[in-house]
Amino acid sequence: MQIGDLGRRTGVNIETIRYYERVGVLPRPERLDNGRRVYTDADVQRLEFIRHARELGFDLQSVQTLLALQEQPGASCADASRIAEGQLEEVEIRIARLQSLRTELSRMVTECRKGVVAECRVIEALSSPSIKAPDRSH
Structure with a gap:
């Protein structure tokens, strides 16, 4: 082909x-x-x-x-397992980052009063990288 x-x-x-x-x-x-x-x-x-x-x-x-x-069907699969474990760890790190992003975006949207841009919480949060999502683990 x-x-x-x-x-x-x-x-x-x-x-x-x-x-x-x-x-x-x-x-x-x-x-x-x-x-x-x-x-x-x-x-x-x-x-x-x-x-x-x-x-x-x-x-x-x-x-x-x-x-x-x-190509080595009789060999140990320890290396394959190690590679898959490393990939799983990377995926879990990405998921944690995405969950953090979701929390921050949700907070921004919730706090937005949908008024004027001068008072827009979304714009304010994006303009101030020092503003972090509150710790809600308590």
């Missing part, structure tokens, strides 16, 4: 496929006499693995490591 077919089958943009080839996450494909790339079902499977890992937030270095581990 050609690159457009690969992109349609996997839901990955053609430019992204080319990028993955350049950085070595996806092997460079065979080429026809006219220079067109030719992909196989193995390329589809690898690219779907990459796409799914990227959707879960894994960086390309981690994806490369996981792909290398996949």
